[in-house]
Amino acid sequence: MQKIKGLLVSMLLLAGILAGCNEAPAENKGSTKEGTSTSAVNVDATDWPRTFKDALGKEIVIKKKPEKIASLWYFYPEILVALGEPPAASTEKEYLSSLSYLKGKLDSAEELGDKVSPSIEKVLSIQPDFILATEHHEAVYDSLDKIAPVITLKYKDIYEDWQYGLRTVAEIIGKEDEAEKVIDKMMKEITTGREVLKSMEGETVALILSWDGKTFNVLGEGNPVYKIAFDKEKGLGLTPDDTYTGANNEFTTFEGMSTVQADHIFLIGDITKEEKLMNGLKESNVWNAMNAVKKGNVYLMDNSAITGGPLATEYAMQNILTALRK
Template identity: 30%
Template sequence: MEWNHLLKVWNQSYIRLVGVDFRRLDRLAPPEPVLLRANRFIVHMRGRAVHRVGDREFHADGCCVIHAGRGQAVHCRLLSDAVEICGIDYQCWPAFPYRQPDGEMPDAAVTFGFPPPNPLAIQEQVAEILKGWSDRERPMVAGLNLKGRLYQLFHEIIEQAESHARGSGQSVADRIIRYIELHHHEPISVAGIAERFHYSERHLAKLIKRRTGYTPLEFLTRCRIEHAKRLLRTTESSVKEIAERVGYADMFYFMRLFKRLTGMPPNRYRLMARAMPDADHPVAEHPGAERPIAAHPYANRPYDGSDSDIDPAASIDYPLDGNENHYQRSTIEGAREEDMLNLGKAKGKLAALGLAALLGACSSGQTDGGGSGTEPAAANPANGAQTSVGAQSSDAAQSSGGMRTEAEAAAFPRTFVDDTGKEIMIEKQPERIAVGHFAEMEYFFALDVPPVASPLAAEILREFRVTIGDYAANADVADLGDVVSPDLEKLLEVEPDLIIGTLGLHEEVYDQLNAIAPVVMFESAGEWDDRLREYAALIGKEDKAESYIAELKQAMRDANRKLEPYRGETTALLRIAGPQQFGAMGTKPYKFYYEVEDGLGLTAPEGYPETWQVVSLEGLAGMDPDHLVIFEYTSEYEAKIAEFEKNGVWNSLKAVKNGNVHFIDIAAATNGPFAIRHAIAELVRSFTS
């Protein structure tokens, strides 16, 4: 790779920072081409542009890092307004002149560019360099600081370039953990970290717990104690000084924490560490001592960029659909970060309760003759085996929803092929369905067959009343807790005869679920009508599905006619993603809003993305749509909009000045059948009122 040569040059040269240039650009005053007199890192911070270096072009949408060598021509062609770019110029001098041919300078004329997997780390380093470059009061101190910062920035760029080349950026959890480790000595809080990464505190806690085994506060505490142990081993600083250096103003509180986590007070730890120099983490044989952080596999690990994740620059707690939009990305991926230890605990509880026999009886394994049952074989969703549905007695399977007709029941047995290619023999019409993802609930509500269990059921039924309607109050849906690690005990209690699993979420728990009832695995993505038909075919409700689809598509056609007068105006679908930020929800996952023939026929503004993308107020001003449709929790909408109203950019937007800001409850953003019905009605009402 190109940066390998640059790495060699840096290792063999004296590096001198010669210029830092930060600019905010817009298309009204595009920058002129530049012939570089020094080597340059171009850090594209915000906006969209094409950077040309020599004969190579780099397309930047969001954060991008580009390196250009001395003597190369550089030009930036802006594709949006509010573009922010920082140029960092440096020169290389031979560290060992006698090894260089006469007059020859180290050749750093290397060109490369990439979108960094962890842009926050690079942006923070750039911000510190900008701060030091502008420090005129202490030029000697600032100069020394800048040298260190430049090397740190280069190290970060090389690390991320290699990570990008491997195709595996750091996961969200790793980025948060790294931030905590870098800032552990500061007065940081869980709320502050959540705000910085645009997550709710609850979702942040899930990510950290899954990655480390600790809550965010526990991890921060252990991180501080680890640094304190290192300082005790390697410095002569007093306990009070060390406490302050790791973030504790109260020395006595620090000492109590230290003893609780290591089993000994700080001074005793220091004596033992120096008496046993080969023992990095001496811990007292004390029954009350908690295990040291180093005992956990993620406690002090280097960040190698594994466990690729999606960038979730938003504040939503849960996925609302399987499409490629923010709701899926922020939480389905976040759900993968959930602590899988919960599964082990649940399995342990099942064994403790002596439910092995019940698991066997509920499994798909068949018994021999009229005698003893054989041990059920472990099922794998990818093995192509056939599973039979309907092993439970009719007495145990009490209907939870709409009435089944004789014709529906007569359509069974039937064979269904799930999205893994596995054939499932459905011997009788399923009556008690458990869903593995809460977004699937409304599909079964639309088929008039409420599920008997779902993750996060209580919260969704409470928060999504506006779309779910009477089912929110009347449906008896057991709450299975977490999406990835559902409560297996509660699932056993409701005695489902069929479980709906989601690919990408439930492979780890497939065997445990399949021991309770047969599992049918589905992809999370897909059009709402196709998904409704799939679920209907599974439970014999095809006629109900076609009736609902026809009704909803007719409602779309009626809405299309009513919205036709607005077709010449542009509309952006948005979600508030953070302070002075919006999430553009995209034309692909919400295409029925923009399709002229089969949808509502709205028109997207120029620059509006196809998939979820976080945009600043300035970026939104660049699109300047005629209408803003904002999906948000009803209880939070007014307070959040009030914050935007303090900003002049917001008040200058065309839609704001013309009173064309439309609010729709966040429940309507799931892209499910009930959500779409509610969104259509609200959109027509708001546009035409």
């Protein structure tokens, strides 16, 4: 009998210890600019309230998971969709909805107009829980702040580092685990792709952007597509055309393109105008004399690649791999 009583007491004590462990709060990772993954850490998405310090140094108390987010800059909807939480409203909705990875994903979102000067009346009408802004919204900040708390993040920080943008927005909406899953998946794909493209060692690549078929820009180190193509650790490790280094280089005349001697060219633009663009280029002696053109190594990529977010990065990576895999 004493043995049975002793066993019961031990079981009750064990149950109490386990219950106490289950009530221990999960650790909040927060955002980071480092590329390391912390997906093994289990973040409790119900860890509310939480305090977020934005780029203006303002501490915003987020009492519960935001349900209605108003997005005022073009990379926010992409990040939110990647996290499974499309915004309730967004600026530039019509343009964003045309991007390959956002088609059908913003159908329920309200249009807020221009990204620099959004419609205050429309923002007011949806009564968002929070407004995601950048430093470009200083002129309308006070008006927006009267509607809902405004969280300001620096444009350059997010545009130049998709992992940082993903983690930071995830912290705001309580989707840290989801962010790490997206990053893990992407980095595995990038690492695999880098190995596949080792067969291209010694061949050079140029990324050229044209919005109108008249002005052409060779993308430089400040562009996210450049990083995914050429970075040796976070990108595909390709070799850039050494004619151009630094930031984007705009050519005022088409003839400026004749100096690009890359073995491969990715021409980035509106692929809905592909036929018109290519017909015009094929008539140019400058274009036809270029190294990549003579080798038949010109590939078109939609401007879906240039927003700088996680989905754009994945889109660019997949296009590059499809074109260059041998």
